[in-house]
Amino acid sequence: MSKMEKHYRLSEKNIEYIEEVKEKNHLKYNSEALELIIREHRNNSDITTEVMINLIGEKLSEKLKAELLGIKKASNESDKNTQIIIELLNGLFVKSGYKLLATTGDIKCKAIDNATEFVEKRIASKRVAKLDRTY
Incomplete structure (x- = not known):
């Protein structure tokens, strides 16, 4: 791959960042640091929207599952208590001989x-x- 010379205007802050990357990675030229930054940016940008949606969906699913488990337990307990009351009332009505209610x-x-x-x-x-x- 051949290299081309281009001239860009950058803010002082961005130039400082490029120089930081150059020193941190023991590079000889600012252009090498800039290429490294672009390469890393491309690699990190490869996460597609679909992957992000799946990741968010999984996290949301985990949280909802915990919440729904509590609701399910409460519902089961209420259903159990209701069935017990029905059985007790039925026994009381049968024992007492009630025909009409x-x-x-x-x-x-x-x-x-x-x-x-x-x-x-x-x-x-x-x-x-x-x-x-x-x-």
Whole structure:
């Protein structure tokens, strides 16, 4: 590969950088340092957009996986508790001999309102405590 002579205007800061590279790499000429800088720049620029997208996707996937695992565990626990309650209520109804059931649309007792209010306060309290631990 033949070399050509060209003249460029560079800022003083860039010229200082070229000289730094020359000294650091024990090069004889500033042009050799400039070629080294360009070569390194080309090598580092070879990372394509697709590779960057894949890299970002992998990192994002790792973070989301951890977050979703917590949601999955909470969902499983809620499902388990709901199934236990259904089994307990079914056993209670069978043992008591209930044939018909009044729904909350027909009659709503005060205990339902009390239980709902209690559970909502407990959930809000746990949510605030978790936010306090997080921050």
